[in-house]
Amino acid sequence: MRPGRQLAVLGLVFVVLYLLVFFSGGAKGGWQDRLEPRLGLDLIGGTRLTLEATNTVDGKPPTAANLEEARQIIESRVNAYGVAEAEVVTEGNRNIVISLPGENRDLTDVGSAAELRFRKVLKATDGSGATAAPAPSASAAPTPSGSAVPKPSGSAAPKPSGSAAPKVKPSASAKAGASPSAGGQGGMAPTPSASAAAPTPSAPASAAPSPSASAEPVPQSVEQQRKAVEQKVGPAAWAAATALKAPADVASDPSLADKLKPFGTLSPQEVAVLPADLQFNVPTISCAQLDKRPPASIKDPKQTAVACEAGAKYLLDVAKVEGTDVDDANAVLDQTSQWVVSLNFTSKGQEKWTALTRESFNNEGQACDQTALGQDGKCRVAVVLDNEIVSSPEIQGVLTGDSQISGSFDSKTANALASQLRYGALPVTFVPQAQQNVTATLGSSHLQAGLLAAGIGMLLVIIYSFFYYRLLGSVIFLSLVLSGLLVFGALVVLGRSIGFTLTLAGLAGMIVSLGVAADSFVIYFERLKDEIREGRSPRSAVPRAWIRARRTIISANAITLMSAVVLYIVSVGAVKGFAFALGLATVLDLVVVFLFRHPIMTMFARTRAFLSPRVSGLGRALPARSTEQAARNPRVKEA
Template identity: 30%
Template sequence: MATGPASKRSLIVALCATLVLSFGSLALTLSLGWAPKLGLDLAGGLSVVYKPTTETSKTDMLQVVQILSNRVNGLGVSGASVNLQGTNVVVSVPGATNAREILASIGQTAQLLFRPVLCQADTVAKPQPFTGAALPACGQQYSMAASNLGVSPNPQSAAGYTINPVQPDPSFKSLPSTPSSADLADQTVLLPTSGNPSQRYVLGPAQMTGTSLKSAIAQQDQAGAWVVSYTLTGTGSALWDQVATANFHGLVAIELDGVVQSAPIIQPTESAPTSFGGSGQISGSFTQSSAKNLAIAMQFGSLPVRLEPLTTQTVSPTLGRSALVAGLGAGLAGLLVVLLYTILYYRALGLVIVLGLGVSAAALFAIISALGKTALAPSFDLAGVTGLIVSIGITVDSFIVYFERLKDETRSGRTLRSSVDRGFKSAWRTVLAADLVSLLAASLLYLIAVGAVRGFAFFLGLSTLLDIIVTWYFTRPLVTLLGRRSSASTSNFSMAAGMGAEVQHA
């Protein structure tokens, strides 16, 4: 950007273009009904901090962040953020009104396993504490093997087949269910069923996992019950057919996060194994919400580690609005004091500062509102408000640097007409250096910080970058045009009075 004397035409074009772009974008934004994407502390909502139950790697935690982000977005929630803070994961959902549903969806590990059922087990009111010892083998007469079940297709039966009754194995009655920390895919486990924790199954090692799934959707079956229908990948389809063949006329449990969702008999109405064609269905005690959450979890994959909530915070919209009003009130009060001082000190040039801040504010509102429709910018929270308030000082400082250089030029005996160009040339280097330092600091802070601090850095950097543009394309042409049109004046509010010197004609 050259700082030599500019033609009147180029100055007018730059000034008009800046005004049109700034206030035109503001008008367009308002007409579209866009507004800044408010953060949790301003819009209210939900904030949850999770920690892994076991030691895990940074790679696994980054995968957790990606999967949780997909789950939240799959719920149709906008403005949510998922960040990694050390080994903890922080999920913030501004404006959330269905906190319970969101927690149910994002909190589950979604470890989906397909295990053969070895036998049934009841439970007692106070089972023994879990010791980690291996589970005993199921008794022969209690085994859920196909030979014991004796499943036989029977079109005359209401179910379409007959089956031998097999009683629960009493040797497991006092044993505790396998906790999540010991629920490993390659181990034999004792797990409760969904909707009936007293009914439990002893399950063998997993023969297939949720990685074989391609997609999942929640829907109602012909009876009106909510189920989750899924399709398998190419390799998953072949694997499931193998599992079904190995357990033909036996039970295969579908386990999700340590709970048996269903344990269907494999093809009880068939006399021989047949292919499933790459699709299946999970039924159980599902509501619409739980079926949808399960489908979302299956769709976007299981978490590589188990999580447990450390803190759960719900911020009411009323509290958020109060914080917003307080933050904006503080900013406007400070702005009013600054503007009053500059008008009293710089007279007519003080109005240039007022108009310049108006241009910056209009452009910032339009930019922040537009970015709120994307995933590029963090939510606008109290930290962002603070960043913008700090930027007011940076913007005003740019005006003051220029005006003080003008005063130095006029005091040295030069005319106001010649001072505007010389003053800006020396002031521009200072303004640019100061803004670049602030921009560098904001960029580094954004890269190394997390959470609300990133919001502060982002909006501080955005407003600082805008200050460079406004200084060159608005302040420079406007003050230059005013200086070239000035003449001797005795008014106490004139530009010359603001410079503290008599105006001399060139």
């Protein structure tokens, strides 16, 4: 055996590990900053958000099964942030509490319904809430100024939003493998602005209210809430609004502007209970009100809806493709190194998607009027996530394959949107409560106390090891130091790569693993003494004791590792961190056992000090063997 090779391998492991610690992609700041592991909520604080579930339509609280299903989905969304040790727990019969360690984060979107709908854009009009509408234009080309619909642009600046949609609102193309139809080109492209809306056959023709935009579930029924809104705006305003069959042209009737003015004072919750035709036709209802509607205000896929994009109001058709038709969603880099969200449809979903793009490309039934058409005269399809439009590209061909939503995405926003689409809709509607920043005052004192206790315990172990094993105690000391350095470096690298965070529970797991490592020393050294008592010399006893002790050491560590894996799978929160740290430290301890402990013992066996009973720590074994042999044969040779 050549122990130098194993020690060289261990040295190479240390070099690679600490090169990653100091020079990996996530390493920032000075040398001291690069040596800091990612700490958990109980050590450095973080963010805590409480989500309160609203009542169902019949006024009852959500069931325990629905709340647990929602908790699991929210936990998946939170884990998509790349942060380990996140805690997502239920509290009472309607609250879910989310706790994330580290820097402050905006968690308000993780509790959104994230209901994805693909709806054809039927009409478009100004959503600024102005009381003067622009003159209609039959041209789909952009007007020099005063356009009712702002121009979508692939370079649109990110726009903050409190809804489920990502905080960047790309108004750009969605691409896919397409089969051209009727001379169209494959793919989906952004559309220019359009002028004011005009009535179309597919638009709602009735002045009576229709339940197209359902309200946030509250104990009152939708009709009761509408009655309350009607009383608030007054009979004259309500009658004028319900009589509209198209966006009001208040320029030709100035008195109409005064009648509709009360709708501009409605809250987003009150606007949400209005039918879609009122939301679209009343010019004093602005996008500012529509964008702040409660989650799940656009809920029924079989009803028309109204949503905004870049300050323009769109009247949207019924949903022909839904989020359940999407099989998977991922953030990827396209051929131009731009971030896009790739959508993979199910088999039935692909059929629906192809039918929708064919219908939009050919503008069947002339459902889309001039205000809703793109620059090539084709219909647009709005990708609606909850209450907001993520993208509204023009269909330039019949798309028969998976699609990509592109726009002004970066890695963070693309992954956020993909995770919302991938993990599906919540069975319960939540209202975010106040988000709090949590301090770690108590955790810091516990950490100091824990480190002090661990240091005292380790010092006592080392003192006892040197007292009982003498030279062999140095092997224990060096092995524990190397194990600690490996675990520490691994924690730093894993914190950057997979977001693992160290908590008090994880620290306890590592301390427990050191006890397991100390047990393996006892197994090896006591087996070595047994070999010497059986008549072997210390030099020949080392490899034989290693062969026999190795099986026991591997079995003991394997059992600990299996326990850690099972505990990690079945547990949550801090217990999961304990299991991960215990398993990681156990694996690294095995590395030290094979690459350091056995090689260094082989090297020690070749030294004179190891053959000395007083120095080696084998004194209790060597004299007994020598005395027994001398009694049998004074000239006996070493075995």
